[in-house]
Amino acid sequence: MDSKKDLIQKLLKGIETGDAAAADVVNETKYIQHNPQTHEGSEGLSALFARLSKTNPRITFIRVFEDGEFAFAHNEYNFSSLRVAFEVFRFEDSKAVEHWDNIQPMMGPNPSGRGMLDGATEITDLDKTAANRNLVREFAEGVLVRRQIRLLETHVDDGLVQHSPDIADGASAYRSYLEAVENGTFRIQYHKVHRVLAEGNFVLCMSEGYRAGIHSSFYDLFRVAENKIVEHWDTIEAIAPRSEWKNENGKF
Numbered sequence: 001m002d003s004k005k006d007l008i009q010k011l012l013k014g015i016e017t018g019d020a021a022a023a024d025v026v027n028e029t030k031y032i033q034h035n036p037q038t039h040e041g042s043e044g045l046s047a048l049f050a051r052l053s054k055t056n057p058r059i060t061f062i063r064v065f066e067d068g069e070f071a072f073a074h075n076e077y078n079f080s081s082l083r084v085a086f087e088v089f090r091f092e093d094s095k096a097v098e099h100w101d102n103i104q105p106m107m108g109p110n111p112s113g114r115g116m117l118d119g120a121t122e123i124t125d126l127d128k129t130a131a132n133r134n135l136v137r138e139f140a141e142g143v144l145v146r147r148q149i150r151l152l153e154t155h156v157d158d159g160l161v162q163h164s165p166d167i168a169d170g171a172s173a174y175r176s177y178l179e180a181v182e183n184g185t186f187r188i189q190y191h192k193v194h195r196v197l198a199e200g201n202f203v204l205c206m207s208e209g210y211r212a213g214i215h216s217s218f219y220d221l222f223r224v225a226e227n228k229i230v231e232h233w234d235t236i237e238a239i240a241p242r243s244e245w246k247n248e249n250g251k252f
Contacts, residue, residue, distance in 0.1 A: 004071035004091050005064045011096060012061075012073065012087060018053025027095035034100040034249050037240065055080050062117045063221075065199040067129075072197055072204055074221060074233065076117055082106035084116045084235050086204065086219040088197065100195075100206065100252070102219040104235045107165035111173075114163050119231055120223055125201045132224040133198035139229065140205045140220070144190040149178060157228040164234045174232070187212055194252040201225060208239075208252060215239045217251050 002010070007025050014022025063074040069090050077083040083103050090098035108115050125132070139155040142148045156171040167177045180187045190209040197204045207218040216238050223231035239251050 002094065004066045004069075004089075007091065007094060007096065008071040008073055008087065008089050009061055009064065011089070012059055012075070015077070016053070016057050016059045018050050025096050027092065027097050030092065030095075030097040032098040032249050034098070034251055063121055063202070065123065065197070065202055065204070067197045067199055070197050074117065076106070077103070086221070086235055088195075088204075088206070102206070102217050102235045102237045104237050108163075110162060110165050111168035112162060114161070114169075116163050116165055116233065116235075119161060119163055119233070123200045123202060125224075126199070128224075129198050129200055131227075132201060132203050133196055135224060135227060136198070136203040136205060136222050136229065137193065137196045139222075140190070140193045140196070140207065144178070144205075144207065145193060147178075147186075149175060152178070155229055157225075157230045160229065161223075161231040164232060182212055185213070190218060206252065211236055211238075 011022050011025040013019075058078040060076040061073055062076060065072050069092065070088060071091065072086065072088040075085045075087060077085050082105070084106055085101060085103040088100040089096045106116060135155065139152075143152050143155065152175050153171050156174060158171050160169060160171050160174060162169045162174065164177075167173050178186075178188055188209070188211055190207050192209070193205055193207045195206040197206075201224050203222045203224060205218070205220045205222070207220065208216075209218060210216060216236050219235050221233040222229045
Protein backbone atom coordinates (compact mmCIF):
# COMPACT_ATOMS: atom_id res chain seq x y z
CA MET A 1 0.00 0.00 0.00
CA ASP A 2 1.30 3.43 -0.91
CA SER A 3 2.26 5.70 1.98
CA LYS A 4 0.57 9.06 2.29
CA LYS A 5 3.85 10.61 1.14
CA ASP A 6 3.65 8.52 -2.04
CA LEU A 7 0.00 9.41 -2.55
CA ILE A 8 0.49 13.17 -2.26
CA GLN A 9 3.30 13.00 -4.82
CA LYS A 10 1.27 10.84 -7.19
CA LEU A 11 -1.65 13.25 -6.95
CA LEU A 12 0.34 16.44 -7.41
CA LYS A 13 2.37 15.04 -10.30
CA GLY A 14 -0.89 15.33 -12.23
CA ILE A 15 -0.18 19.06 -12.37
CA GLU A 16 2.92 18.30 -14.44
CA THR A 17 1.53 15.51 -16.61
CA GLY A 18 -2.06 16.67 -17.02
CA ASP A 19 -3.03 13.06 -16.37
CA ALA A 20 -6.60 13.09 -15.08
CA ALA A 21 -5.95 9.67 -13.54
CA ALA A 22 -3.87 11.39 -10.87
CA ALA A 23 -7.13 12.69 -9.47
CA ASP A 24 -8.16 9.06 -8.83
CA VAL A 25 -6.26 9.44 -5.55
CA VAL A 26 -9.22 11.63 -4.51
CA ASN A 27 -12.44 10.32 -2.96
CA GLU A 28 -14.78 12.55 -4.93
CA THR A 29 -17.80 11.85 -2.73
CA LYS A 30 -16.05 13.12 0.39
CA TYR A 31 -13.52 15.60 -0.99
CA ILE A 32 -13.46 19.04 0.63
CA GLN A 33 -11.52 21.68 -1.29
CA HIS A 34 -10.06 24.66 0.60
CA ASN A 35 -8.37 26.35 -2.35
CA PRO A 36 -10.97 29.07 -3.03
CA GLN A 37 -9.98 29.16 -6.73
CA THR A 38 -10.71 25.46 -7.38
CA HIS A 39 -14.05 23.70 -7.77
CA GLU A 40 -15.01 20.76 -5.57
CA GLY A 41 -14.24 17.12 -6.32
CA SER A 42 -11.88 15.29 -8.63
CA GLU A 43 -13.66 16.86 -11.62
CA GLY A 44 -12.39 20.22 -10.39
CA LEU A 45 -8.89 18.82 -9.97
CA SER A 46 -8.93 17.19 -13.40
CA ALA A 47 -9.88 20.50 -15.02
CA LEU A 48 -7.19 22.29 -13.01
CA PHE A 49 -4.53 19.74 -14.01
CA ALA A 50 -5.52 19.94 -17.67
CA ARG A 51 -5.35 23.72 -17.63
CA LEU A 52 -2.02 23.88 -15.84
CA SER A 53 -0.41 21.19 -17.99
CA LYS A 54 -0.73 23.49 -21.01
CA THR A 55 1.86 25.81 -19.43
CA ASN A 56 4.44 22.97 -19.41
CA PRO A 57 4.66 23.07 -15.62
CA ARG A 58 7.33 21.44 -13.54
CA ILE A 59 6.81 20.39 -9.96
CA THR A 60 9.73 19.69 -7.67
CA PHE A 61 9.16 18.15 -4.25
CA ILE A 62 11.64 19.62 -1.77
CA ARG A 63 10.22 18.26 1.50
CA VAL A 64 7.42 15.75 2.05
CA PHE A 65 5.99 14.88 5.46
CA GLU A 66 3.35 12.68 7.04
CA ASP A 67 1.41 13.31 10.25
CA GLY A 68 -1.35 10.83 11.07
CA GLU A 69 -4.09 11.21 8.47
CA PHE A 70 -2.27 14.15 6.85
CA ALA A 71 0.51 14.45 4.30
CA PHE A 72 2.08 17.81 3.49
CA ALA A 73 4.68 18.93 1.00
CA HIS A 74 6.97 21.93 0.42
CA ASN A 75 7.31 22.36 -3.35
CA GLU A 76 8.67 24.43 -6.18
CA TYR A 77 6.24 25.01 -9.05
CA ASN A 78 7.25 26.35 -12.43
CA PHE A 79 4.04 27.55 -14.10
CA SER A 80 5.76 29.89 -16.58
CA SER A 81 7.12 31.56 -13.44
CA LEU A 82 8.51 30.08 -10.24
CA ARG A 83 6.26 29.67 -7.22
CA VAL A 84 6.70 28.19 -3.77
CA ALA A 85 3.91 26.05 -2.38
CA PHE A 86 2.80 24.21 0.70
CA GLU A 87 0.27 21.48 -0.07
CA VAL A 88 -1.70 19.69 2.65
CA PHE A 89 -4.00 16.70 2.18
CA ARG A 90 -6.06 14.66 4.62
CA PHE A 91 -6.54 10.99 3.73
CA GLU A 92 -9.08 8.31 4.58
CA ASP A 93 -8.54 4.74 3.37
CA SER A 94 -5.68 5.84 1.07
CA LYS A 95 -7.86 8.44 -0.65
CA ALA A 96 -7.55 12.21 -0.35
CA VAL A 97 -10.67 13.68 1.27
CA GLU A 98 -9.57 17.25 2.07
CA HIS A 99 -7.05 19.74 0.66
CA TRP A 100 -5.44 23.01 1.68
CA ASP A 101 -2.59 24.95 0.05
CA ASN A 102 -0.65 28.20 0.22
CA ILE A 103 1.27 29.44 -2.81
CA GLN A 104 3.27 32.56 -3.54
CA PRO A 105 5.69 33.75 -6.22
CA MET A 106 9.32 32.79 -5.69
CA MET A 107 11.22 35.70 -4.15
CA GLY A 108 14.70 36.29 -2.85
CA PRO A 109 17.43 35.69 -2.07
CA ASN A 110 16.78 37.25 1.33
CA PRO A 111 19.17 39.68 3.08
CA SER A 112 21.26 36.70 4.24
CA GLY A 113 21.49 35.27 0.72
CA ARG A 114 19.11 32.37 1.34
CA GLY A 115 16.38 31.10 -0.96
CA MET A 116 12.83 30.18 -0.05
CA LEU A 117 13.40 26.44 -0.54
CA ASP A 118 17.02 25.68 0.29
CA GLY A 119 18.23 24.49 3.67
CA ALA A 120 17.80 21.33 5.70
CA THR A 121 15.63 18.49 4.39
CA GLU A 122 16.47 15.49 6.60
CA ILE A 123 13.66 14.38 8.90
CA THR A 124 15.05 13.37 12.30
CA ASP A 125 13.92 13.12 15.94
CA LEU A 126 10.71 11.23 15.20
CA ASP A 127 10.41 10.49 18.89
CA LYS A 128 10.17 14.24 19.54
CA THR A 129 7.32 14.94 17.12
CA ALA A 130 4.76 15.69 19.84
CA ALA A 131 7.15 17.84 21.87
CA ASN A 132 8.24 19.81 18.81
CA ARG A 133 4.62 20.33 17.76
CA ASN A 134 3.78 21.67 21.23
CA LEU A 135 6.80 23.98 21.25
CA VAL A 136 5.90 25.52 17.89
CA ARG A 137 2.21 25.81 18.75
CA GLU A 138 3.14 27.64 21.96
CA PHE A 139 5.38 29.98 19.96
CA ALA A 140 2.77 30.60 17.26
CA GLU A 141 -0.11 31.25 19.63
CA GLY A 142 1.90 33.22 22.17
CA VAL A 143 4.39 35.21 20.10
CA LEU A 144 2.69 35.43 16.71
CA VAL A 145 -0.99 35.68 17.65
CA ARG A 146 -0.94 37.24 21.12
CA ARG A 147 2.16 39.28 20.24
CA GLN A 148 4.13 38.36 23.36
CA ILE A 149 7.20 39.35 21.38
CA ARG A 150 9.38 39.41 24.49
CA LEU A 151 9.11 35.61 24.52
CA LEU A 152 10.47 35.18 21.00
CA GLU A 153 14.01 34.40 22.11
CA THR A 154 12.66 31.77 24.52
CA HIS A 155 11.57 29.70 21.54
CA VAL A 156 13.88 30.87 18.74
CA ASP A 157 17.61 30.22 18.50
CA ASP A 158 19.76 33.36 18.29
CA GLY A 159 21.30 32.03 15.06
CA LEU A 160 17.98 31.25 13.39
CA VAL A 161 18.50 30.24 9.74
CA GLN A 162 15.93 32.28 7.86
CA HIS A 163 14.43 31.55 4.42
CA SER A 164 11.61 34.09 4.44
CA PRO A 165 12.43 36.43 1.54
CA ASP A 166 12.23 39.68 3.53
CA ILE A 167 14.10 38.66 6.68
CA ALA A 168 17.78 38.17 7.54
CA ASP A 169 19.13 35.38 9.72
CA GLY A 170 18.85 35.60 13.49
CA ALA A 171 16.20 35.94 16.17
CA SER A 172 16.66 39.71 16.37
CA ALA A 173 15.86 40.16 12.66
CA TYR A 174 12.75 38.01 13.06
CA ARG A 175 11.67 40.15 16.01
CA SER A 176 12.16 43.35 14.01
CA TYR A 177 10.08 41.92 11.17
CA LEU A 178 7.20 41.09 13.52
CA GLU A 179 7.41 44.49 15.22
CA ALA A 180 7.45 46.54 11.99
CA VAL A 181 4.69 49.17 11.77
CA GLU A 182 3.13 50.43 8.55
CA ASN A 183 0.44 53.12 8.34
CA GLY A 184 0.03 53.10 12.10
CA THR A 185 -0.47 49.37 12.56
CA PHE A 186 1.67 46.25 12.63
CA ARG A 187 2.48 45.19 9.07
CA ILE A 188 2.26 41.50 9.97
CA GLN A 189 -0.68 40.40 12.12
CA TYR A 190 -1.48 36.80 12.98
CA HIS A 191 -5.06 36.39 14.20
CA LYS A 192 -5.52 32.61 14.44
CA VAL A 193 -3.51 29.40 14.21
CA HIS A 194 -5.78 26.93 12.42
CA ARG A 195 -3.63 23.79 12.31
CA VAL A 196 -0.19 22.57 13.39
CA LEU A 197 1.27 19.52 11.62
CA ALA A 198 4.57 17.85 12.45
CA GLU A 199 6.95 15.05 11.63
CA GLY A 200 10.06 14.79 13.74
CA ASN A 201 12.07 17.99 13.66
CA PHE A 202 9.75 19.80 11.19
CA VAL A 203 6.53 21.58 12.16
CA LEU A 204 4.08 23.41 9.86
CA CYS A 205 1.72 26.13 11.15
CA MET A 206 -1.30 27.11 9.06
CA SER A 207 -2.44 30.54 10.23
CA GLU A 208 -4.69 33.43 9.27
CA GLY A 209 -4.16 37.16 9.61
CA TYR A 210 -3.23 40.30 7.74
CA ARG A 211 -0.18 41.56 5.88
CA ALA A 212 -0.17 45.27 5.11
CA GLY A 213 -3.90 45.34 5.77
CA ILE A 214 -4.66 42.49 3.34
CA HIS A 215 -6.44 39.38 4.62
CA SER A 216 -3.82 36.66 4.23
CA SER A 217 -2.92 33.07 4.98
CA PHE A 218 0.44 32.36 6.59
CA TYR A 219 2.08 28.95 6.29
CA ASP A 220 5.22 28.75 8.42
CA LEU A 221 7.52 25.72 8.44
CA PHE A 222 9.91 25.48 11.37
CA ARG A 223 12.80 23.13 12.04
CA VAL A 224 13.41 22.41 15.70
CA ALA A 225 16.61 21.24 17.35
CA GLU A 226 17.29 20.89 21.07
CA ASN A 227 14.00 22.58 22.00
CA LYS A 228 14.61 25.68 19.89
CA ILE A 229 13.36 26.84 16.51
CA VAL A 230 16.52 26.88 14.39
CA GLU A 231 15.24 27.31 10.81
CA HIS A 232 12.18 28.93 9.19
CA TRP A 233 10.48 28.90 5.79
CA ASP A 234 7.16 30.48 4.83
CA THR A 235 4.64 31.43 2.19
CA ILE A 236 2.11 34.26 2.48
CA GLU A 237 -0.91 34.40 0.21
CA ALA A 238 -3.72 36.94 -0.04
CA ILE A 239 -7.11 35.31 0.57
CA ALA A 240 -9.47 35.98 -2.33
CA PRO A 241 -12.66 37.88 -1.49
CA ARG A 242 -15.72 35.70 -0.94
CA SER A 243 -17.28 36.84 -4.21
CA GLU A 244 -14.47 35.09 -6.12
CA TRP A 245 -14.63 31.71 -4.36
CA LYS A 246 -15.44 28.63 -6.46
CA ASN A 247 -16.41 26.61 -3.39
CA GLU A 248 -17.87 27.49 -0.01
CA ASN A 249 -15.38 25.72 2.29
CA GLY A 250 -13.13 28.62 3.21
CA LYS A 251 -9.36 28.81 3.07
CA PHE A 252 -8.95 26.90 6.32
